Amino acid sequence: EQSEAKTAKVCFMIWTTTPWTLTANLAVAVHPELDYVILRYEKDGENFVSLVAAERVKAVVEAANLKEGQYKVSRKSVKGKHLEGLRYLHPFVENNPTDKDAYTVIGADYVTTEDGTGLVHIAPGHGIEDYTTGQKYGLAVYSPVMDDGRYDDTVPDWLRGQNVLEVDTIIINRLQEKGLLFAQGEIVHSYPHCWRSKMPVIFRATEQWFISVDKELPPTASLRKQGVGGKSLRDLSLERVKNVRWIPVWGQKRIEGMLESR
Missing domain, CATH: 3.90.740.10 (Valyl/Leucyl/Isoleucyl-tRNA synthetase, editing domain)
Incomplete structure (x- = not known):
């Protein structure tokens, strides 16, 4: 052998x-x-x-x-x-x-x-x-x-x-x-396609970045002076929403819901 x-x-x-x-x-x-x-x-x-x-x-x-x-x-x-x-x-x-x-x-x-x-x-x-x-x-x-x-x-x-x-x-x-192909053929199977272009989707890893919206900002002197130290970006965003004049008014509830749940 x-x-x-x-x-x-x-x-x-x-x-x-x-x-x-x-x-x-x-x-x-x-x-x-x-x-x-x-x-x-x-x-x-x-x-x-x-x-x-x-x-x-x-x-x-x-x-x-x-x-x-x-x-x-x-x-x-x-x-x-x-x-x-x-x-x-x-x-x-x-x-x-x-x-x-x-x-x-x-x-x-x-x-x-x-x-x-x-x-x-x-x-x-x-x-x-x-x-x-x-x-x-x-x-x-x-x-x-x-x-x-x-x-x-x-x-x-x-x-x-x-x-x-x-x-x-x-x-x-x-x-x-190269003499390395054992067999080939065609099979019918499901494969994801883009719903807009109808083209096949390519799976590939890409570099991405993320923001930690629930992490509290450090209570530094500079941030405390701005009134944001110890608060998270989510908290600050929800506060800022209340200072905006919304047209139409129901837009505020929609954005608040997104900020609270995502």
């Missing part, structure tokens, strides 16, 4: 409905208590050794139209928790674009065997679950997508400046050229 692995491509098999997010991949997640097995197969003249969830083997080989005799499955299995910490090479990004650790196997309880391979690609900058899991493992919040929906200069040069909603085919072809 060891000699066979030396002549084969050893990989973690993941699937995604958004190939454009693979550019921002920083980890692969497994379920700590799921059983994983080794799937050996030949594709395009090359031998592969892939890790997949035991419960997903049948669906995985069917997705690639592999017949009996074209693949082997290990008799032994291993729990996902024992895979944590293993490392891998990104399929097309040569160097880690972040200043934190990346390209490692991590654990996540939300990984299921309902679909896919039982291994989930993690891009902390492009999904709430990915972000939360990434924070747990100290991954960077990496999003190489600019405000206009195009890749920035941290991605491979063949993707720079490309609209992320138009690169799926480009990425799939690159994976195929």
Whole structure:
């Protein structure tokens, strides 16, 4: 088995409905208590050794139209928790674009065997679950997508400046050229769209700032002189509302309600 692995491509098999997010991949997640097995197969003249969830083997080989005799499955299995910490090479990004650790196997309880391979690609900058899991493992919040929906200069040069909603085919072809595409297909599933433009929504992390409206201002001499020391911004805003002449008058109640509840 060891000699066979030396002549084969050893990989973690993941699937995604958004190939454009693979550019921002920083980890692969497994379920700590799921059983994983080794799937050996030949594709395009090359031998592969892939890790997949035991419960997903049948669906995985069917997705690639592999017949009996074209693949082997290990008799032994291993729990996902024992895979944590293993490392891998990104399929097309040569160097880690972040200043934190990346390209490692991590654990996540939300990984299921309902679909896919039982291994989930993690891009902390492009999904709430990915972000939360990434924070747990100290991954960077990496999003190489600019405000206009195009890749920035941290991605491979063949993707720079490309609209992320138009690169799926480009990425799939690159994976195929590198001999790393196991299978592809089309599925019908729900995906969020903007209610105004009707365009697909891109999930990406952005830098944001927040104001603590309930924190009391420090009672410094300067603030006490202004009569605001020891009060919160919410309190001060509600006081100021009463000094405004409202047209129409019901506007005051509306704004007061917003200030009190938000």
